[in-house]
Amino acid sequence: MSDLTALTLRDAAAAIAQGRVRAEALTEACLDRIERLQPKLNCFIRVTAEAARERARAADMAVKAGRALGPLHGVTLAHKDMFYRAGEVCSCGSKIRADFVPDHTATVLTRLDAAGAVELGRLNMAEFAMGPTGHNEHFGRCRNPWNPDYITGGSSSGSGAALAAGLVFGALGSDTGGSVRLPAAACGIVGIKPTLGRVSRYGAMPLSHSLDCIGVLARSVGDCARLLSVIAAGDPQDGASSRRPAPDYERGLDEAANPGALAGVTIGVPDRYYFDGIDPEVAELIGASRAVLEKRGAKIVDVPVGDHGTINDLSNGVLWPEAAALHLPWLRERAQDYAKQSRARLLVGLGVPATLYNEAVRMRGNLLDELLRGAFSRCDVLHVPVLKRPVPTAAETDVGGGAAMQEVLGQIVANTRPFNYLGLPGLSVPIGVTRNGLPQAMQLVGRPYREDLLFRVGAAYEAATGPAARPPL
Amino acid sequence: MSAKARNDISEAAMAAVLAASGVALNTDDVGPVARSLARIERAAVLLGSPSFDDTNERFYRLLEDDGPGAGA
Numbered sequence: 001m002s003d004l005t006a007l008t009l010r011d012a013a014a015a016i017a018q019g020r021v022r023a024e025a026l027t028e029a030c031l032d033r034i035e036r037l038q039p040k041l042n043c044f045i046r047v048t049a050e051a052a053r054e055r056a057r058a059a060d061m062a063v064k065a066g067r068a069l070g071p072l073h074g075v076t077l078a079h080k081d082m083f084y085r086a087g088e089v090c091s092c093g094s095k096i097r098a099d100f101v102p103d104h105t106a107t108v109l110t111r112l113d114a115a116g117a118v119e120l121g122r123l124n125m126a127e128f129a130m131g132p133t134g135h136n137e138h139f140g141r142c143r144n145p146w147n148p149d150y151i152t153g154g155s156s157s158g159s160g161a162a163l164a165a166g167l168v169f170g171a172l173g174s175d176t177g178g179s180v181r182l183p184a185a186a187c188g189i190v191g192i193k194p195t196l197g198r199v200s201r202y203g204a205m206p207l208s209h210s211l212d213c214i215g216v217l218a219r220s221v222g223d224c225a226r227l228l229s230v231i232a233a234g235d236p237q238d239g240a241s242s243r244r245p246a247p248d249y250e251r252g253l254d255e256a257a258n259p260g261a262l263a264g265v266t267i268g269v270p271d272r273y274y275f276d277g278i279d280p281e282v283a284e285l286i287g288a289s290r291a292v293l294e295k296r297g298a299k300i301v302d303v304p305v306g307d308h309g310t311i312n313d314l315s316n317g318v319l320w321p322e323a324a325a326l327h328l329p330w331l332r333e334r335a336q337d338y339a340k341q342s343r344a345r346l347l348v349g350l351g352v353p354a355t356l357y358n359e360a361v362r363m364r365g366n367l368l369d370e371l372l373r374g375a376f377s378r379c380d381v382l383h384v385p386v387l388k389r390p391v392p393t394a395a396e397t398d399v400g401g402g403a404a405m406q407e408v409l410g411q412i413v414a415n416t417r418p419f420n421y422l423g424l425p426g427l428s429v430p431i432g433v434t435r436n437g438l439p440q441a442m443q444l445v446g447r448p449y450r451e452d453l454l455f456r457v458g459a460a461y462e463a464a465t466g467p468a469a470r471p472p473l
Numbered sequence: 474m475s476a477k478a479r480n481d482i483s484e485a486a487m488a489a490v491l492a493a494s495g496v497a498l499n500t501d502d503v504g505p506v507a508r509s510l511a512r513i514e515r516a517a518v519l520l521g522s523p524s525f526d527d528t529n530e531r532f533y534r535l536l537e538d539d540g541p542g543a544g545a
Contacts, residue, residue, distance in 0.1 A: 314520060320509075331494075335497055356510075362528060
């Protein structure tokens, strides 16, 4: 095989399990590529090459010995630097936690380890997962493999860029307001934010306990489905995780290649907000992606949604008070160690009265009920753009903590954050590039716990259009 | 409470709230926070206040009871 890093995660896992490729060779191929591209992209905060080599050698021995193999046996991954592993530094993208060594391991890492994954290191991210662009004052900006002048999206910036650059086969991210779907969209890969509670958050850096979701990013829908199948499960160590059993999300994806694969699926197009002010180029790509789904058998209908722009505003009344409460001791004692933008956003949380916070939290039931009884009584999946505009340059979004910050950042998260507030699953799937050469994505949103259906629709789109393009590196 | 009353927080009052948190402030910190708060307040008014019996638990019950596998 000429370029092992060009394989999909599922193909790489199959090749290792069948003895056609050694895990050690796959690891070395990724490490070589990291060495070549890290100076250009700054995806990694830390590369753990020796530990990865050791684990890869053990994986090869297990294959040779005919031992039972997990679904990620020998496959190289790397993760946003916010998932704790006992005894190893976890910076959370910050100066404040630059030397933090946790004493326990995140459940998601334990599950990936048990599935046989080989971790290559830790990926860049926005400071404490608080920014949607990929800027980071402490570790340097992560750059988009499609064009380093453009943002990667964030906060899982390194996860998006490393996948697009072919440095790893999958990555964990977190999504509190769009932090998996935005980098997936801006980097031209696939990312899923599962239903709130689907994945354990034990051992993951918290930002907002009402909104935080752990998600995964990969280069194909099927790869994402495999990763989510591995990490989705109830967890006694996370009392807020769902106890319902997680399905095998890969089941049925092969049938998605059939021409009529989406017969019986109704795709809903919101009648307001998500397309307001959309850039014409993005609108054209989104329209074309809808036509592909229709051709595969889906029925397309317009559906009413409530005032989701206002929901977007209201979600600030949940996110920032919760984040500010977590950060208050450091805000008091180490304010100078925060980036200006992070500090400015945390201050918003200090200004929200407890009664307003509580009101914003309690309103979620009614607003979710309204969407389930309204739009989701007429369709199975919502179809909206992740971004309403082409991916911006880093310079356009380098707004510090000043007055323009809320507006610029608000535009980026406009179409993702309402679904965090509502707790619903969202899948970002690439749909082409705009004239600036940067990718765009559709966002498929489902009822609670219908990640399986989102994968099915995404896989049908992928089967119809072929694998997503890769950046010219 | 009317929308007007809810939005009627002055920057001076906000500065006092922020100062009470014990966090050191710069002079240009307060305005953006006051504007953000006004937007959140406005959103809460526009979307309609929850009733006395609308608890946070209802949201999680709706999430958990919806879709396949509910109650499993």
